[in-house]
Structures are given as C-alpha cells and as structure tokens.
Amino acid sequence: MADFFLFRGLSEENLASLEGIIFSRAACKGEDIFFEGGQALGFYGILQGRVKIYKTAFSGKEQILHIFGPGELFGEVAVFLSGNYPASATALEKSQLAFFPAEEFRDLLGKCPDITLRMLALLSKRLKDFAAMIEDLSLREVPSRLAAYLLLQQRDVGKDEFVLPLSKVQLASYLGTIPETLSRVLRRLADAEIVRVAGRNVHILDPERLEEEAFMINKKSRS
Amino acid sequence: MADFFLFRGLSEENLASLEGIIFSRAACKGEDIFFEGGQALGFYGILQGRVKIYKTAFSGKEQILHIFGPGELFGEVAVFLSGNYPASATALEKSQLAFFPAEEFRDLLGKCPDITLRMLALLSKRLKDFAAMIEDLSLREVPSRLAAYLLLQQRDVGKDEFVLPLSKVQLASYLGTIPETLSRVLRRLADAEIVRVAGRNVHILDPERLEEEAFMINKKSRS
DNA sequence: CGCCCGTTTGACAATGCTCAATGTTCGTGG
DNA sequence: CCACGAACATTGAGCATTGTCAAACGGGCG
Numbered sequence: 001m002a003d004f005f006l007f008r009g010l011s012e013e014n015l016a017s018l019e020g021i022i023f024s025r026a027a028c029k030g031e032d033i034f035f036e037g038g039q040a041l042g043f044y045g046i047l048q049g050r051v052k053i054y055k056t057a058f059s060g061k062e063q064i065l066h067i068f069g070p071g072e073l074f075g076e077v078a079v080f081l082s083g084n085y086p087a088s089a090t091a092l093e094k095s096q097l098a099f100f101p102a103e104e105f106r107d108l109l110g111k112c113p114d115i116t117l118r119m120l121a122l123l124s125k126r127l128k129d130f131a132a133m134i135e136d137l138s139l140r141e142v143p144s145r146l147a148a149y150l151l152l153q154q155r156d157v158g159k160d161e162f163v164l165p166l167s168k169v170q171l172a173s174y175l176g177t178i179p180e181t182l183s184r185v186l187r188r189l190a191d192a193e194i195v196r197v198a199g200r201n202v203h204i205l206d207p208e209r210l211e212e213e214a215f216m217i218n219k220k221s222r223s
Numbered sequence: 224m225a226d227f228f229l230f231r232g233l234s235e236e237n238l239a240s241l242e243g244i245i246f247s248r249a250a251c252k253g254e255d256i257f258f259e260g261g262q263a264l265g266f267y268g269i270l271q272g273r274v275k276i277y278k279t280a281f282s283g284k285e286q287i288l289h290i291f292g293p294g295e296l297f298g299e300v301a302v303f304l305s306g307n308y309p310a311s312a313t314a315l316e317k318s319q320l321a322f323f324p325a326e327e328f329r330d331l332l333g334k335c336p337d338i339t340l341r342m343l344a345l346l347s348k349r350l351k352d353f354a355a356m357i358e359d360l361s362l363r364e365v366p367s368r369l370a371a372y373l374l375l376q377q378r379d380v381g382k383d384e385f386v387l388p389l390s391k392v393q394l395a396s397y398l399g400t401i402p403e404t405l406s407r408v409l410r411r412l413a414d415a416e417i418v419r420v421a422g423r424n425v426h427i428l429d430p431e432r433l434e435e436e437a438f439m440i441n442k443k444s445r446s
Numbered sequence: 447c448g449c450c451c452g453t454t455t456g457a458c459a460a461t462g463c464t465c466a467a468t469g470t471t472c473g474t475g476g
Numbered sequence: 477c478c479a480c481g482a483a484c485a486t487t488g489a490g491c492a493t494t495g496t497c498a499a500a501c502g503g504g505c506g
Contacts, residue, residue, distance in 0.1 A: 055358040057358075077347045077351060080347040086355070123350060125304060130353035134288060137357065137361055139282075140280070180462090180487085181461090401495065403495075404494055410455090
C-alpha cells in the first residue's frame, strides 16, 4: 500500500484490516470521480496521479478548493457527515486511487486511536487552509494572490526557477479568477521584470518586489 | 455545565474529568479573546453571549468566518495543530466562556471515543461550511449572497419577518463586502418590493423573487 | 444636549469579468 | 511523421460590480 501519512506506523494487524477494506480504482485524465451532492459511501486516497476538488457555479465557472497528489486523501468529510460530497472531484491526470468504504473505516477507527488523532489533525489542517483561502478571496486581490502563490512555489521547490504544476486555466480557477485576468497580471509582472514567464516555466527575478505585490505594500495599508 | 453537544450523554466519570479541566472566563462586549497567530493553549466553549471569528487585512478590512453562540465551541483547530490560532476571536456581546486546555483535553480524548467521533463530525461540518463560503465568495455576487443569507434567516426563524442578528457593519463583513455596498443592495431589494427593511427588522415580501436573486436566475447561466 | 457610532447616499475610480478574435501547443489518428 | 482539431493561451475593447472617499443623517447613551 502507498504510504498514506494517516496510516504510517500502524500495527501489522490493523494494516491488514485496512488492506481488507480498500478497493483500487483507476481514473483517466479528466474523469469525474464524484460530484457535489452525490451520495458518499467512502473516501479516496491517491496512489498515483493528481485530483482536483472543486465547486461549480451555475455559470459554469469553477473554483478549485484543493489539488491533491500521491499519498493524499480526499472526500473524508463525507465519512463523518451524513453522506453527500460537499464538492466535486476530477482526475487531472491518469490516476490510481484507493477507495475506503465509510462504514468499514469508521469501525476501524474504533480500534485505532492513532488513526483517529491523525484524522483530527488532517481535518484541522484542511480548516486552516480553507480559512486562508477565504482570507485570500475576500481580503486580497488577484495580483496579490498570484504573487503569494508564486512565492509559495519558490519556497516549495527551493529554486527561483520552476515549472507551474497547473495549466493556466486551472491555476486561474485555483486563484479564484479567470484565465484572461491571470494572463494579464502575469504579463504585468513580466513587464515589470519581477518574473520571467515562458509557457509553464517561471523564473522569479525579483523576490523582494514579488513579496511587495503579495502583501500589497505601496497600497492602502493604514497600519 | 452548559449543554455542549460534544459532551452530551457522557458518563458521570468523564463529565467529572471534563469539569475538572475547564476554566470559566467572562468577556465584555468588544473584548478580544485571542488573535490570529497567538499561541493556542486550548479552545473555548460559549456559555452565554456571542463571539465572532474573523480575519483582518492589512487595510483593516475584516472577513468574519463564523458567528458563534451559546453551546458552540471555537478555537478547536488549534488543539490538533501545533499551537497557533488561525484567526482572531472577539466577543460581540457580554459573554461567559469556558476554556478547555488543549493538553488535558487531548488526554481526555483517549478515554472517550465518543467525544473523538463527535469532534470529527464537528470539524467536518466546519469544513463543509467553509467550502460553501469559498463558493459564495468566489462564484456569487453580493446581491446573491445577501439574498441567500436572508432566505436562510427566514428558514431558521420560520417566519417572513425577523430581526437581523447582526449590525449591518458586521453583516457586511460576514458577507465579504462593506457596509456601503450592503446598504445599496438592500435598498435595491426594498425598492423592488422584494423585502421591507426598517433598521434591523426585515420583512420578506416576495420569497420567490428573493430566491431568483439568490441563484442569479435571469443572469448568465449557460446551462 | 451633544457626541459618537452606525447607516445611508452620492460621485468616482478601479478591479476584474465578458465577449470576441487570434495565436499557440499538444495529442491523436490518418 | 505529419496534419488536424481541440484545448490552452493571449490580447483588446468595453462594461459591470464593487470598493473608496466624502458628506450627511439618525438614534442612543452618557
């Protein structure tokens, strides 16, 4: 089994129980895994590939809530709440998933306090991330969000040069905007020689000024 | 002790342990309970009064994440994550709070699988609520959010006439906008004879059209 | 009575979205 | 291997929504 953090260091016996309840499932690129409102009989873990969790407006506009990769879980909320997924999930790439049936998993929780505690920590982290996202959407503007995103990538990768993990359409949706706006903002940053962009390749030329963009310095901060 | 849902039906012994670890604390109207980033040594329950949980921008603009009342808990996230509050909390009224120290509470969890499960459900519900808030902020406009809010109140109260539980400044902050905009939107709804507003008193005259506003019908839904 | 806070209103500015056109990249099938 | 189409990406013009700033009003509390 893949090394889901949630299950690290589990006893042989419990790992065996776990193995006993999961199903493996493949998903092609673009395949829908579940839809918001759909009945939830369990949650998923990612063995390979990447998955986006998102909400859709009537207009068709999407807001991506999460992008998950190997070793991460999604759809867990439905396990502890009466069974409907609160958002939709679609594979971004050819993926291999593990399905954990809710009922069996809940039984297992009773036997493994360890897992339960880690699940609490996981949900707490998700909450913290969501709170940050709400803050971003409500209190910051698109350039600021983009700058923060780029700085985050820079830190994650540890280099000034990196490849965006998302298409610009998807990135726009993740940042709560649309591709046209993203393109323009990126253009402005490039014209200002703060970053260099070529396709998905990004080179951060001036981290200082990028940070100013991220925190909206030189704007209206009446600190 | 107040009837926190989390602790209903607990054994005598466990309730006693619980009583043993909590501290009571008063807070005046407008008093800050904790700030974002502050060290978190535990979480709170509300015995009396109401509390807002919010994020602040550099500009001073606020986004309210939650409004909590008697019987509700807040700050729990900090218990399962390394100890910093992800948002700030301020009393909206004169309040009476119960403080649960994190460490002692975690110990208690080991002895009460019941509480743990309920905590998982609680965090899951918070996540679902946050996901809905992100959806609102990103995919809907202010009139739509306001309409949805009013319809929610209507349903909660069970009447077409009710009193707003928040000042319009706070309501604006909750809806992710500013008082001026809220005032104008409310004016438009009143002029259209969809609602009648007098101070905090709201009378919903035309629920149908209010629902149209909420779901942006007659707008660009290219279904 | 007067001050302060919450609220409303107006004029304005700007952020970001829509629509439309065009160029580019990439994967697939001939 | 190349050609084609679909999705991705960029750019421009225009505009809708909403935030900013300034002012004025009202009610409640000291």
